[in-house]
Amino acid sequence: MTAPRSAPPRRSRARANGDGTVYQRKDGRWEAAGYVLAANGTRKRVRVYGTTRKNAADKLAEKIADSNRGLPVATADSTLGDYLTYWLSSVAVHRLRENTHTRYAACVRLHLIPGLGTKKVARLTAKDVRTFLDRLRTTCQCCTQGLDAERKRCCAVGECCQKRLSALTVTYVHSVLKSALEHAVREDELPRNVARNVKTTAPRPRRFRPLTATEARQFLDAARADRLHELYELALRTGLRKGELLGLHWEDLDLDGGTASIRSSLQRTRSSGLTPLPTKTRASERHIALPTECVHSLKSHRQRQEVERKVAGVGWKDSGLVFTTPAGGPLDPANMTRRFGQLLNRATLRRIRFHDLRHSTATLLLEQGVELVVIKELLGHAHIGVTAGVYAHVRLRLQRQAIDTLGNALSPTSGRRDDPPAAAAVR
Known part of the structure; x- marks a missing residue:
């Protein structure tokens, strides 16, 4: 009786040093892991995921290639401060207009890094974000940013001025954080954007008083x-x-x-x-x-x-x-x-x-009965919903005038004789 033949040993695909590892998870997804240059200058292990082995390997190869070129790669183990610094300098700078990028950078420097900078990106929770935003609404900014110590006013002399951020600014800070974390989700660094799970009160639209005719x-x-x-x-x-x-x-x-x-x-x-x-x-x-x-x-x-x-x-x-x-x-x-x-x-x-001249143009056109779509094209709004939302108060006033006009026409004392015949079809 011949001895059973043993199965041939499995051949493992040879990998070059530094290529990382690729394997299939229990949930069916493929995971690739390797070491890259992190935002803080050290080398850290990064994990990416894909639906196929090739998909995960390609994502890891792209990150390793960036790392080999000296470009830092954000990882889930980074602190939020390091990640935001990386995101501003390597991602947002290529996608935003310069003035917008400057405002984002100021928002990160003044609010996000002082408030959440030490948190790990992977461990950031919706509760952390909500607590941070609540504190941002209620804290005096002179005290938080240390401005009072230099000027020897406010909290430095025991008389807090209670200078808080406006609701519009808090919403802006929240939107910057959402944009940064959204990139981490797209790069498979995070499973979800926890900042999106935090709902903030929409700020009241800025009231403007356009010029009358x-x-x-x-x-x-x-x-x-x-x-x-x-x-x-x-x-x-x-x-x-x-x-x-x-x-x-x-x-x-x-x-x-x-x-x-x-x-x-x-x-x-x-x-x-x-x-x-x-x-x-x-x-x-x-x-x-x-x-x-x-x-x-x-x-x-x-x-x-x-x-x-x-x-x-x-x-x-x-x-x-x-x-x-x-x-x-x-x-x-x-x-x-x-x-x-x-x-x-x-x-x-x-x-x-000066921008209220633009609002004056739209308001006067609406009051003259010009169609909303024509005003949208003239102003260059991306969507007609923007035009309708900004000038909702004008449309409401025009509706009131139209309803009152109809009410006068239907009034028993109007004495109008131009009513259509009873048999006439009204379309």
Whole structure:
């Protein structure tokens, strides 16, 4: 009787040193693990998951390749402070506009790292986030950030000023944390985004008081004596944003056809100073019709700009912008805000923001019965729901007027004789 043949030994796939390990879990998923450069400069073991062996191995290989190039890789074992630092410098910086990234970085530095920075990313819970946000709402920021010690005021002298963050700022901090943790979920570092399980009270929308039709006429009359009269008129008649107005080039205008193409927005950034950037959203890049009054005033403005060009001589900066300084350079948005405040004083009008000219345009158009979809296209909103939400109070007032008008028509004392015949079909 021959002895049974033993099964051949299983061949293991040869792996190079540093490639990590790949194996199948009991739940059917594949897990790959290896050592990479962490955000704090040390080497840590990272785990990734996939539906197939190749999927998990490819994810691990990508992280190891980044690590070999000297790029830190966030791990679930990192503290939240290390992870946020990595996320800002390696992920968010490539996806956000520069000014947005600057605001995110300030939010992380002032609030998230001091409040949650020592927590492990993998051990962060919804309760931790909720407790942090509650503390953020109720804590004096002068005390938290140590500002009172330098100025020798507030808590440093035993008289807390109770300077708390607004509900809007707390919501913003929460949204930054959600964005960072969402990336960890996409990278398979976390099974879920615990910050999304925390519900915050939606801040009340900022109330604005747009100009009435009478105030708008008063504003335009006062602006006629200003060098930038055409800018103010274009802002009020079209609802363009301040950055869009300041970033408008002559090549964007077709004064013969009466149209304008909105392609860029002038913004001040920390790295480049005043520079034209893409519009706020893709929907903001749009083609609009120019009012006849603006076409005439812009033609006159172009002639005056040619005179300024000759006066400036070699000192003229040929930026190609429609609205410039007397030397042809771009207008600073902050200076524009100050000029606007001075104009309101000359017009003896109440103080409003420059952005409220945009709200005034939409409100006046709604009150004239213009369709909401037309206003949405003119303003460059991404969705009509944004337009409807911002101007809900105006629509409600118009509904009230319509209902009252119908009530007058149905009143027994109206004495109207233009009722349709009883047999007429009403569609």
